[in-house]
Amino acid sequence: MSRTTETDRLNGLPRAELVQQLLACLDVPRWAADIADRRPFADVDAFYQAADDAAPELTPEEIDGALAAHPRIGERATGENTSAKFSRNEQSGVDGGDAELARALREGNEAYEQRFGRVYLVCASGRSGAELLEILHSRLDNEPGAELRIVADELRKIARLRLAKVIEG
Secondary structure, three states: OOHHHHHHHHHHOOHHHHHHHHHOOOOOHHHHHHHHHOOOOOOHHHHHHHHHHHOOOOOHHHHHHHHOOOOOOOOOOOOOOHHHHHHHHHOOOOOOOOHHHHHHHHHHHHHHHHHHOOOOOOOOOOOOHHHHHHHHHHHOOOOHHHHHHHHHHHHHHHHHHHHHHHHHO
């Protein structure tokens, strides 16, 4: 599909349908609505720019809401909705057959949740389970405010990867 055709498709989607696709990228209704309301997009770059402009700062409440759409690292998302499909693909580098890694991720997730009160989130695409565990351990000593900013950045990274899939249709 050419970039012009992709842009035409995005511009031509019913608003509600585009918002639903955007929520699968980042479950922040304000963000999705803001992007949808910026149409028509001149090109794909304008679409990405609208996404960046809509999420320079995410509130703690928006972050917590968006995290609810993400499974724990090492756990497989269930369901057939777009967000679950994205998540399964992104965590494909986590070897579900490695019992020791699964245990370490489970324990790491629990330690993270006890420390920060939210699910550990990292852009998992292209990373192994061992790498994700290492990142988790490296973040456990962060101050809560700094960690919240990291989580917001990770949500934006994930959203950007998922937006490419929305563009592709």
